[in-house]
Amino acid sequence: MADIVNKQISRRSFLGIFGASAVTLGLGLVGCGATGEKGGAATAGSSAAAASIDKITMVWLPNESSSEFDAGREEFGKVLEKYAGVKVELMTTTDYNVAIEAIASGKAQLANMGAEGFIQAQKKNSKVLPLVTTSDVDGKLDGAKYYSRICVPEAEMGTYADSAEETGYSIKKIKGKRMSFVSATSTSGFKVPCNAIMKAFPDDVKSSDELSTPGFFSQVLFGNSHPGSAVNLLQGDADVAAFDDVDVDTYLDVPEGDRDAVNAAGSVYSVKADAPQPFDRVQGKKFGIIQSTPVLNGPIAVNTEKVPQEIIDKLVKGLTSKETSEDELLFAPEDKEGNGAVWSLGDTAGFIAVEDSWYDPIRALD
Incomplete structure:
Protein backbone atom coordinates (compact mmCIF):
# COMPACT_ATOMS: atom_id res chain seq x y z
CA MET A 1 0.00 0.00 0.00
CA ASP A 142 -9.07 18.65 -27.90
CA GLY A 143 -11.22 19.60 -24.93
CA ALA A 144 -8.80 18.77 -22.11
CA LYS A 145 -9.56 21.91 -20.18
CA TYR A 146 -11.13 23.41 -17.12
CA TYR A 147 -12.05 27.03 -16.31
CA SER A 148 -10.41 29.97 -14.63
CA ARG A 149 -13.08 32.29 -13.25
CA ILE A 150 -13.16 35.82 -11.87
CA CYS A 151 -16.11 36.05 -9.49
CA VAL A 152 -17.98 38.51 -7.29
CA PRO A 153 -20.79 38.17 -4.73
CA GLU A 154 -24.14 37.65 -6.42
CA ALA A 155 -25.49 40.90 -4.97
CA GLU A 156 -22.69 42.86 -6.69
CA MET A 157 -23.05 41.40 -10.18
CA GLY A 158 -25.06 44.38 -11.40
CA THR A 159 -22.00 46.56 -10.83
CA TYR A 160 -20.13 44.60 -13.49
CA ALA A 161 -22.96 44.25 -16.02
CA ASP A 162 -21.95 45.75 -19.38
CA SER A 163 -24.22 45.52 -22.44
CA ALA A 164 -21.31 46.54 -24.65
CA GLU A 165 -19.54 43.27 -23.87
CA GLU A 166 -20.46 40.06 -25.67
CA THR A 167 -20.66 38.22 -22.36
CA GLY A 168 -22.84 40.92 -20.77
CA TYR A 169 -20.24 41.50 -18.05
CA SER A 170 -16.94 43.35 -17.77
CA ILE A 171 -14.01 43.31 -15.34
CA LYS A 172 -13.23 46.97 -16.04
CA LYS A 173 -14.57 48.04 -12.63
CA ILE A 174 -12.37 45.81 -10.51
CA LYS A 175 -9.56 48.37 -10.15
CA GLY A 176 -9.23 49.47 -6.54
CA LYS A 177 -11.14 46.45 -5.19
CA ARG A 178 -9.94 43.91 -2.65
CA MET A 179 -8.73 40.94 -4.72
CA SER A 180 -8.20 37.29 -3.80
CA PHE A 181 -6.00 34.99 -5.87
CA VAL A 182 -5.03 31.38 -5.18
CA SER A 183 -1.23 31.48 -5.35
CA ALA A 184 1.28 33.38 -7.47
CA THR A 185 2.22 30.04 -9.06
CA SER A 186 -1.36 28.95 -9.82
CA THR A 187 -2.35 28.78 -13.48
CA SER A 188 -6.08 29.35 -13.20
CA GLY A 189 -5.94 31.07 -9.83
CA PHE A 190 -3.38 33.73 -10.82
CA LYS A 191 -1.63 33.57 -14.21
CA VAL A 192 -4.70 33.34 -16.43
CA PRO A 193 -6.85 35.89 -14.56
CA CYS A 194 -3.88 38.28 -14.41
CA ASN A 195 -3.54 38.11 -18.19
CA ALA A 196 -7.26 38.84 -18.56
CA ILE A 197 -6.83 41.85 -16.28
CA MET A 198 -3.78 43.11 -18.17
CA LYS A 199 -5.73 42.80 -21.42
CA ALA A 200 -8.58 44.86 -19.93
CA PHE A 201 -6.19 47.47 -18.46
CA PRO A 202 -3.30 47.77 -20.96
CA ASP A 203 -2.34 51.25 -19.73
CA ASP A 204 -2.43 50.36 -16.04
CA VAL A 205 -0.82 46.94 -15.75
CA LYS A 206 2.24 45.70 -17.63
CA SER A 207 3.11 42.61 -15.63
CA SER A 208 1.33 40.06 -13.47
CA ASP A 209 3.86 40.89 -10.75
CA GLU A 210 2.13 44.26 -10.35
CA LEU A 211 -1.09 42.49 -9.42
CA SER A 212 0.40 40.41 -6.63
CA THR A 213 0.71 43.38 -4.25
CA PRO A 214 -1.53 46.37 -3.47
CA GLY A 215 -1.48 49.12 -6.06
CA PHE A 216 -3.88 48.30 -8.83
CA PHE A 217 -5.95 46.58 -6.14
CA SER A 218 -6.47 48.13 -2.72
CA GLN A 219 -5.65 44.80 -1.10
CA VAL A 220 -4.39 41.46 -2.44
CA LEU A 221 -5.09 38.17 -0.67
CA PHE A 222 -3.92 34.64 -1.49
CA GLY A 223 -6.19 31.76 -0.50
CA ASN A 224 -3.40 29.16 -0.99
CA SER A 225 -6.00 26.90 -2.63
CA HIS A 226 -8.97 27.40 -4.93
CA PRO A 227 -11.46 26.74 -2.12
CA GLY A 228 -9.49 29.17 0.04
CA SER A 229 -9.79 31.95 -2.54
CA ALA A 230 -13.52 31.30 -2.97
CA VAL A 231 -14.07 31.43 0.78
CA ASN A 232 -12.17 34.75 0.95
CA LEU A 233 -14.81 36.14 -1.39
CA LEU A 234 -17.84 34.53 0.20
CA GLN A 235 -17.01 35.50 3.76
CA GLY A 236 -16.47 39.12 2.74
CA ASP A 237 -12.70 39.43 2.98
CA ALA A 238 -12.42 40.14 -0.76
CA ASP A 239 -14.61 41.97 -3.28
CA VAL A 240 -13.39 39.91 -6.25
CA ALA A 241 -11.76 36.48 -6.40
CA ALA A 242 -10.12 34.17 -8.92
CA PHE A 243 -10.49 30.39 -8.69
CA ASP A 244 -11.27 27.46 -10.98
CA ASP A 245 -14.28 25.18 -11.42
CA VAL A 246 -12.82 21.72 -10.85
CA ASP A 247 -11.47 22.37 -7.37
CA VAL A 248 -14.51 24.24 -6.09
CA ASP A 249 -17.70 22.99 -7.74
CA THR A 250 -17.98 19.87 -5.60
CA TYR A 251 -18.96 22.21 -2.75
CA LEU A 252 -21.55 24.09 -4.81
CA ASP A 253 -25.01 23.81 -6.26
CA VAL A 254 -24.03 24.12 -9.92
CA PRO A 255 -26.46 25.67 -12.42
CA GLU A 256 -27.96 23.30 -14.97
CA GLY A 257 -26.42 23.17 -18.44
CA ASP A 258 -23.29 21.94 -20.19
CA ARG A 259 -19.89 22.80 -18.79
CA ASP A 260 -19.21 25.68 -21.16
CA ALA A 261 -22.58 27.27 -20.39
CA VAL A 262 -22.39 27.04 -16.61
CA ASN A 263 -18.90 28.53 -16.64
CA ALA A 264 -19.98 31.51 -18.72
CA ALA A 265 -20.11 35.04 -17.33
CA GLY A 266 -23.44 35.63 -15.62
CA SER A 267 -23.77 32.17 -14.08
CA VAL A 268 -24.62 32.15 -10.39
CA TYR A 269 -23.54 29.46 -7.92
CA SER A 270 -24.52 28.86 -4.31
CA VAL A 271 -22.67 26.92 -1.63
CA LYS A 272 -24.39 23.66 -0.66
CA ALA A 273 -26.29 23.72 2.61
CA ASP A 274 -24.18 20.82 3.89
CA ALA A 275 -20.85 21.87 2.37
CA PRO A 276 -17.86 20.71 4.47
CA GLN A 277 -14.78 22.71 5.40
CA PRO A 278 -13.70 25.25 4.36
CA PHE A 279 -17.14 26.09 2.96
CA ASP A 280 -19.00 25.17 6.14
CA ARG A 281 -18.82 28.79 7.30
CA VAL A 282 -20.30 30.18 4.06
CA GLN A 283 -23.08 27.66 3.42
CA GLY A 284 -25.86 29.15 1.28
CA LYS A 285 -23.73 32.10 0.12
CA LYS A 286 -23.85 32.93 -3.61
CA PHE A 287 -21.39 34.26 -6.17
CA GLY A 288 -21.51 35.02 -9.87
CA ILE A 289 -18.96 34.77 -12.69
CA ILE A 290 -17.93 37.98 -14.49
CA GLN A 291 -14.97 36.55 -16.46
CA SER A 292 -14.25 32.97 -17.54
CA THR A 293 -11.32 31.50 -19.48
CA PRO A 294 -10.71 27.87 -20.52
CA VAL A 295 -7.37 26.49 -19.30
CA LEU A 296 -5.24 23.51 -20.38
Whole structure:
Protein backbone atom coordinates (compact mmCIF):
# COMPACT_ATOMS: atom_id res chain seq x y z
CA MET A 1 0.00 0.00 0.00
CA ALA A 2 1.26 3.43 -0.79
CA ASP A 3 2.34 5.42 2.25
CA ILE A 4 0.38 8.63 2.75
CA VAL A 5 2.70 11.17 4.32
CA ASN A 6 0.71 14.14 5.60
CA LYS A 7 3.71 16.32 6.33
CA GLN A 8 1.66 19.46 5.61
CA ILE A 9 4.75 21.28 4.46
CA SER A 10 3.98 24.76 4.12
CA ARG A 11 -0.02 25.40 -4.94
CA ARG A 12 -4.94 23.69 -11.98
CA SER A 13 -5.14 24.05 -17.47
CA PHE A 14 -6.01 28.38 -20.88
CA LEU A 15 -7.49 29.03 -24.15
CA GLY A 16 -9.48 32.21 -24.37
CA ILE A 17 -6.47 34.50 -24.39
CA PHE A 18 -5.22 33.00 -27.64
CA GLY A 19 -8.58 31.76 -28.90
CA ALA A 20 -10.05 28.27 -29.04
CA SER A 21 -7.44 27.08 -31.52
CA ALA A 22 -4.69 27.48 -28.93
CA VAL A 23 -5.46 24.10 -27.42
CA THR A 24 -4.45 22.34 -30.63
CA LEU A 25 -1.32 24.33 -31.44
CA GLY A 26 1.87 22.32 -31.43
CA LEU A 27 0.24 19.15 -30.13
CA GLY A 28 1.68 15.77 -30.99
CA LEU A 29 -1.04 13.61 -29.48
CA VAL A 30 0.39 10.52 -27.87
CA GLY A 31 -1.56 7.46 -26.86
CA CYS A 32 -0.67 4.56 -24.65
CA GLY A 33 2.94 3.49 -24.90
CA ALA A 34 4.33 6.55 -26.70
CA THR A 35 7.05 5.88 -29.23
CA GLY A 36 10.48 7.41 -29.49
CA GLU A 37 9.33 9.70 -32.28
CA LYS A 38 6.68 11.33 -30.14
CA GLY A 39 8.78 13.19 -27.57
CA GLY A 40 7.25 13.89 -24.19
CA ALA A 41 8.20 12.46 -20.83
CA ALA A 42 7.64 8.91 -22.07
CA THR A 43 10.73 9.25 -24.23
CA ALA A 44 12.65 11.85 -22.27
CA GLY A 45 15.78 9.77 -21.82
CA SER A 46 16.34 9.49 -18.06
CA SER A 47 19.70 10.20 -16.51
CA ALA A 48 22.08 7.32 -16.01
CA ALA A 49 22.00 8.31 -12.34
CA ALA A 50 18.42 7.07 -12.26
CA ALA A 51 19.38 3.59 -13.43
CA SER A 52 17.77 2.17 -10.33
CA ILE A 53 15.22 3.41 -7.83
CA ASP A 54 13.53 1.68 -4.91
CA LYS A 55 10.92 4.30 -4.02
CA ILE A 56 8.93 7.04 -5.75
CA THR A 57 7.57 10.06 -3.90
CA MET A 58 4.49 11.70 -5.38
CA VAL A 59 3.70 15.27 -4.29
CA TRP A 60 0.22 16.80 -4.41
CA LEU A 61 -0.84 20.43 -4.62
CA PRO A 62 -2.89 21.91 -1.76
CA ASN A 63 -6.26 21.49 -3.48
CA GLU A 64 -5.84 17.72 -3.80
CA SER A 65 -4.09 17.41 -0.42
CA SER A 66 -7.27 17.87 1.59
CA SER A 67 -8.68 14.98 3.60
CA GLU A 68 -11.70 14.58 1.31
CA PHE A 69 -9.34 13.11 -1.31
CA ASP A 70 -7.58 10.67 1.03
CA ALA A 71 -9.19 7.62 -0.63
CA GLY A 72 -8.38 8.82 -4.15
CA ARG A 73 -4.77 9.69 -3.32
CA GLU A 74 -4.18 6.33 -1.67
CA GLU A 75 -5.74 4.52 -4.63
CA PHE A 76 -3.52 6.48 -7.01
CA GLY A 77 -0.51 5.44 -4.95
CA LYS A 78 -1.53 1.80 -5.29
CA VAL A 79 -1.90 2.18 -9.05
CA LEU A 80 1.52 3.80 -9.31
CA GLU A 81 3.06 1.00 -7.27
CA LYS A 82 1.40 -1.60 -9.49
CA TYR A 83 2.84 -0.20 -12.71
CA ALA A 84 6.15 1.19 -11.46
CA GLY A 85 6.98 -1.92 -9.45
CA VAL A 86 8.41 0.11 -6.54
CA LYS A 87 7.11 1.54 -3.28
CA VAL A 88 5.25 4.84 -3.58
CA GLU A 89 5.11 7.53 -0.90
CA LEU A 90 2.49 10.28 -1.09
CA MET A 91 3.36 13.79 0.06
CA THR A 92 0.67 16.39 0.71
CA THR A 93 1.33 20.13 0.85
CA THR A 94 -0.28 23.39 1.86
CA ASP A 95 1.84 25.53 -0.46
CA TYR A 96 2.24 25.50 -4.25
CA ASN A 97 5.89 26.50 -4.04
CA VAL A 98 6.78 23.52 -1.86
CA ALA A 99 5.36 21.14 -4.48
CA ILE A 100 7.24 22.95 -7.26
CA GLU A 101 10.51 22.81 -5.36
CA ALA A 102 9.98 19.14 -4.43
CA ILE A 103 9.63 17.93 -8.03
CA ALA A 104 12.36 20.24 -9.34
CA SER A 105 14.88 19.20 -6.69
CA GLY A 106 14.06 15.51 -6.95
CA LYS A 107 12.77 15.27 -3.37
CA ALA A 108 9.61 14.12 -5.13
CA GLN A 109 9.85 12.30 -8.44
CA LEU A 110 6.21 12.67 -9.50
CA ALA A 111 3.83 15.58 -9.00
CA ASN A 112 0.20 16.40 -9.70
CA MET A 113 0.50 19.96 -11.00
CA GLY A 114 -1.20 22.86 -12.69
CA ALA A 115 0.28 23.99 -15.99
CA GLU A 116 1.93 27.10 -14.55
CA GLY A 117 3.36 25.24 -11.58
CA PHE A 118 4.76 22.62 -13.95
CA ILE A 119 6.40 25.31 -16.08
CA GLN A 120 7.90 26.95 -13.01
CA ALA A 121 9.31 23.59 -11.90
CA GLN A 122 10.74 23.00 -15.37
CA LYS A 123 12.46 26.40 -15.26
CA LYS A 124 14.24 25.17 -12.16
CA ASN A 125 15.06 21.79 -13.70
CA SER A 126 14.68 21.05 -17.43
CA LYS A 127 14.44 17.34 -16.62
CA VAL A 128 10.92 17.86 -15.23
CA LEU A 129 8.54 16.80 -18.02
CA PRO A 130 4.85 15.93 -18.36
CA LEU A 131 3.98 12.26 -18.01
CA VAL A 132 0.20 12.30 -18.59
CA THR A 133 -2.72 14.68 -18.25
CA THR A 134 -6.46 14.14 -17.95
CA SER A 135 -8.22 13.93 -21.31
CA ASP A 136 -11.56 15.42 -22.29
CA VAL A 137 -14.70 13.26 -21.93
CA ASP A 138 -14.01 11.75 -25.37
CA GLY A 139 -10.55 10.59 -24.36
CA LYS A 140 -8.79 13.28 -26.41
CA LEU A 141 -6.76 16.42 -25.84
CA ASP A 142 -9.07 18.65 -27.90
CA GLY A 143 -11.22 19.60 -24.93
CA ALA A 144 -8.80 18.77 -22.11
CA LYS A 145 -9.56 21.91 -20.18
CA TYR A 146 -11.13 23.41 -17.12
CA TYR A 147 -12.05 27.03 -16.31
CA SER A 148 -10.41 29.97 -14.63
CA ARG A 149 -13.08 32.29 -13.25
CA ILE A 150 -13.16 35.82 -11.87
CA CYS A 151 -16.11 36.05 -9.49
CA VAL A 152 -17.98 38.51 -7.29
CA PRO A 153 -20.79 38.17 -4.73
CA GLU A 154 -24.14 37.65 -6.42
CA ALA A 155 -25.49 40.90 -4.97
CA GLU A 156 -22.69 42.86 -6.69
CA MET A 157 -23.05 41.40 -10.18
CA GLY A 158 -25.06 44.38 -11.40
CA THR A 159 -22.00 46.56 -10.83
CA TYR A 160 -20.13 44.60 -13.49
CA ALA A 161 -22.96 44.25 -16.02
CA ASP A 162 -21.95 45.75 -19.38
CA SER A 163 -24.22 45.52 -22.44
CA ALA A 164 -21.31 46.54 -24.65
CA GLU A 165 -19.54 43.27 -23.87
CA GLU A 166 -20.46 40.06 -25.67
CA THR A 167 -20.66 38.22 -22.36
CA GLY A 168 -22.84 40.92 -20.77
CA TYR A 169 -20.24 41.50 -18.05
CA SER A 170 -16.94 43.35 -17.77
CA ILE A 171 -14.01 43.31 -15.34
CA LYS A 172 -13.23 46.97 -16.04
CA LYS A 173 -14.57 48.04 -12.63
CA ILE A 174 -12.37 45.81 -10.51
CA LYS A 175 -9.56 48.37 -10.15
CA GLY A 176 -9.23 49.47 -6.54
CA LYS A 177 -11.14 46.45 -5.19
CA ARG A 178 -9.94 43.91 -2.65
CA MET A 179 -8.73 40.94 -4.72
CA SER A 180 -8.20 37.29 -3.80
CA PHE A 181 -6.00 34.99 -5.87
CA VAL A 182 -5.03 31.38 -5.18
CA SER A 183 -1.23 31.48 -5.35
CA ALA A 184 1.28 33.38 -7.47
CA THR A 185 2.22 30.04 -9.06
CA SER A 186 -1.36 28.95 -9.82
CA THR A 187 -2.35 28.78 -13.48
CA SER A 188 -6.08 29.35 -13.20
CA GLY A 189 -5.94 31.07 -9.83
CA PHE A 190 -3.38 33.73 -10.82
CA LYS A 191 -1.63 33.57 -14.21
CA VAL A 192 -4.70 33.34 -16.43
CA PRO A 193 -6.85 35.89 -14.56
CA CYS A 194 -3.88 38.28 -14.41
CA ASN A 195 -3.54 38.11 -18.19
CA ALA A 196 -7.26 38.84 -18.56
CA ILE A 197 -6.83 41.85 -16.28
CA MET A 198 -3.78 43.11 -18.17
CA LYS A 199 -5.73 42.80 -21.42
CA ALA A 200 -8.58 44.86 -19.93
CA PHE A 201 -6.19 47.47 -18.46
CA PRO A 202 -3.30 47.77 -20.96
CA ASP A 203 -2.34 51.25 -19.73
CA ASP A 204 -2.43 50.36 -16.04
CA VAL A 205 -0.82 46.94 -15.75
CA LYS A 206 2.24 45.70 -17.63
CA SER A 207 3.11 42.61 -15.63
CA SER A 208 1.33 40.06 -13.47
CA ASP A 209 3.86 40.89 -10.75
CA GLU A 210 2.13 44.26 -10.35
CA LEU A 211 -1.09 42.49 -9.42
CA SER A 212 0.40 40.41 -6.63
CA THR A 213 0.71 43.38 -4.25
CA PRO A 214 -1.53 46.37 -3.47
CA GLY A 215 -1.48 49.12 -6.06
CA PHE A 216 -3.88 48.30 -8.83
CA PHE A 217 -5.95 46.58 -6.14
CA SER A 218 -6.47 48.13 -2.72
CA GLN A 219 -5.65 44.80 -1.10
CA VAL A 220 -4.39 41.46 -2.44
CA LEU A 221 -5.09 38.17 -0.67
CA PHE A 222 -3.92 34.64 -1.49
CA GLY A 223 -6.19 31.76 -0.50
CA ASN A 224 -3.40 29.16 -0.99
CA SER A 225 -6.00 26.90 -2.63
CA HIS A 226 -8.97 27.40 -4.93
CA PRO A 227 -11.46 26.74 -2.12
CA GLY A 228 -9.49 29.17 0.04
CA SER A 229 -9.79 31.95 -2.54
CA ALA A 230 -13.52 31.30 -2.97
CA VAL A 231 -14.07 31.43 0.78
CA ASN A 232 -12.17 34.75 0.95
CA LEU A 233 -14.81 36.14 -1.39
CA LEU A 234 -17.84 34.53 0.20
CA GLN A 235 -17.01 35.50 3.76
CA GLY A 236 -16.47 39.12 2.74
CA ASP A 237 -12.70 39.43 2.98
CA ALA A 238 -12.42 40.14 -0.76
CA ASP A 239 -14.61 41.97 -3.28
CA VAL A 240 -13.39 39.91 -6.25
CA ALA A 241 -11.76 36.48 -6.40
CA ALA A 242 -10.12 34.17 -8.92
CA PHE A 243 -10.49 30.39 -8.69
CA ASP A 244 -11.27 27.46 -10.98
CA ASP A 245 -14.28 25.18 -11.42
CA VAL A 246 -12.82 21.72 -10.85
CA ASP A 247 -11.47 22.37 -7.37
CA VAL A 248 -14.51 24.24 -6.09
CA ASP A 249 -17.70 22.99 -7.74
CA THR A 250 -17.98 19.87 -5.60
CA TYR A 251 -18.96 22.21 -2.75
CA LEU A 252 -21.55 24.09 -4.81
CA ASP A 253 -25.01 23.81 -6.26
CA VAL A 254 -24.03 24.12 -9.92
CA PRO A 255 -26.46 25.67 -12.42
CA GLU A 256 -27.96 23.30 -14.97
CA GLY A 257 -26.42 23.17 -18.44
CA ASP A 258 -23.29 21.94 -20.19
CA ARG A 259 -19.89 22.80 -18.79
CA ASP A 260 -19.21 25.68 -21.16
CA ALA A 261 -22.58 27.27 -20.39
CA VAL A 262 -22.39 27.04 -16.61
CA ASN A 263 -18.90 28.53 -16.64
CA ALA A 264 -19.98 31.51 -18.72
CA ALA A 265 -20.11 35.04 -17.33
CA GLY A 266 -23.44 35.63 -15.62
CA SER A 267 -23.77 32.17 -14.08
CA VAL A 268 -24.62 32.15 -10.39
CA TYR A 269 -23.54 29.46 -7.92
CA SER A 270 -24.52 28.86 -4.31
CA VAL A 271 -22.67 26.92 -1.63
CA LYS A 272 -24.39 23.66 -0.66
CA ALA A 273 -26.29 23.72 2.61
CA ASP A 274 -24.18 20.82 3.89
CA ALA A 275 -20.85 21.87 2.37
CA PRO A 276 -17.86 20.71 4.47
CA GLN A 277 -14.78 22.71 5.40
CA PRO A 278 -13.70 25.25 4.36
CA PHE A 279 -17.14 26.09 2.96
CA ASP A 280 -19.00 25.17 6.14
CA ARG A 281 -18.82 28.79 7.30
CA VAL A 282 -20.30 30.18 4.06
CA GLN A 283 -23.08 27.66 3.42
CA GLY A 284 -25.86 29.15 1.28
CA LYS A 285 -23.73 32.10 0.12
CA LYS A 286 -23.85 32.93 -3.61
CA PHE A 287 -21.39 34.26 -6.17
CA GLY A 288 -21.51 35.02 -9.87
CA ILE A 289 -18.96 34.77 -12.69
CA ILE A 290 -17.93 37.98 -14.49
CA GLN A 291 -14.97 36.55 -16.46
CA SER A 292 -14.25 32.97 -17.54
CA THR A 293 -11.32 31.50 -19.48
CA PRO A 294 -10.71 27.87 -20.52
CA VAL A 295 -7.37 26.49 -19.30
CA LEU A 296 -5.24 23.51 -20.38
CA ASN A 297 -5.33 20.59 -17.95
CA GLY A 298 -2.17 20.32 -15.88
CA PRO A 299 0.07 17.25 -15.95
CA ILE A 300 1.24 14.50 -13.72
CA ALA A 301 4.87 15.57 -14.03
CA VAL A 302 7.96 13.39 -13.67
CA ASN A 303 11.53 14.25 -12.82
CA THR A 304 13.24 12.23 -15.56
CA GLU A 305 16.60 12.76 -13.88
CA LYS A 306 15.42 10.60 -10.99
CA VAL A 307 13.08 8.02 -12.57
CA PRO A 308 14.47 5.36 -14.94
CA GLN A 309 13.09 5.37 -18.47
CA GLU A 310 11.85 1.81 -18.04
CA ILE A 311 9.60 2.89 -15.17
CA ILE A 312 8.45 6.01 -17.05
CA ASP A 313 7.37 3.83 -19.97
CA LYS A 314 5.51 1.46 -17.65
CA LEU A 315 3.74 4.33 -15.92
CA VAL A 316 2.58 5.90 -19.19
CA LYS A 317 1.25 2.58 -20.42
CA GLY A 318 -0.43 1.75 -17.12
CA LEU A 319 -1.93 5.15 -16.38
CA THR A 320 -3.42 5.45 -19.87
CA SER A 321 -4.90 1.94 -19.73
CA LYS A 322 -8.60 1.13 -19.73
CA GLU A 323 -8.21 -0.50 -16.34
CA THR A 324 -7.01 2.76 -14.80
CA SER A 325 -9.72 4.86 -16.45
CA GLU A 326 -12.38 2.49 -15.06
CA ASP A 327 -11.08 2.75 -11.48
CA GLU A 328 -13.92 4.60 -9.71
CA LEU A 329 -11.67 5.68 -6.84
CA LEU A 330 -9.56 7.59 -9.36
CA PHE A 331 -12.28 8.77 -11.75
CA ALA A 332 -15.64 9.04 -10.02
CA PRO A 333 -18.77 8.44 -12.11
CA GLU A 334 -21.18 11.36 -11.86
CA ASP A 335 -23.47 9.37 -9.54
CA LYS A 336 -20.56 8.66 -7.17
CA GLU A 337 -18.91 12.05 -6.92
CA GLY A 338 -17.76 12.71 -3.38
CA ASN A 339 -16.40 9.16 -2.96
CA GLY A 340 -12.89 10.51 -2.44
CA ALA A 341 -11.79 10.32 -6.09
CA VAL A 342 -9.51 13.13 -7.23
CA TRP A 343 -10.99 13.29 -10.74
CA SER A 344 -14.52 13.07 -12.16
CA LEU A 345 -15.77 11.28 -15.27
CA GLY A 346 -17.99 14.30 -15.78
CA ASP A 347 -14.80 16.16 -16.76
CA THR A 348 -12.56 13.48 -18.26
CA ALA A 349 -12.38 9.94 -19.65
CA GLY A 350 -9.05 9.22 -17.95
CA PHE A 351 -5.37 9.89 -18.50
CA ILE A 352 -3.70 10.56 -21.82
CA ALA A 353 0.02 10.93 -22.53
CA VAL A 354 1.02 14.47 -23.44
CA GLU A 355 4.05 16.16 -24.95
CA ASP A 356 5.92 19.02 -23.39
CA SER A 357 5.10 21.29 -26.35
CA TRP A 358 1.39 21.08 -25.53
CA TYR A 359 2.01 23.59 -22.75
CA ASP A 360 3.59 26.22 -25.03
CA PRO A 361 0.45 28.42 -24.91
CA ILE A 362 0.84 28.67 -21.13
CA ARG A 363 4.51 29.54 -21.55
CA ALA A 364 3.43 32.40 -23.82
CA LEU A 365 1.52 34.05 -20.99
CA ASP A 366 3.24 36.93 -19.25
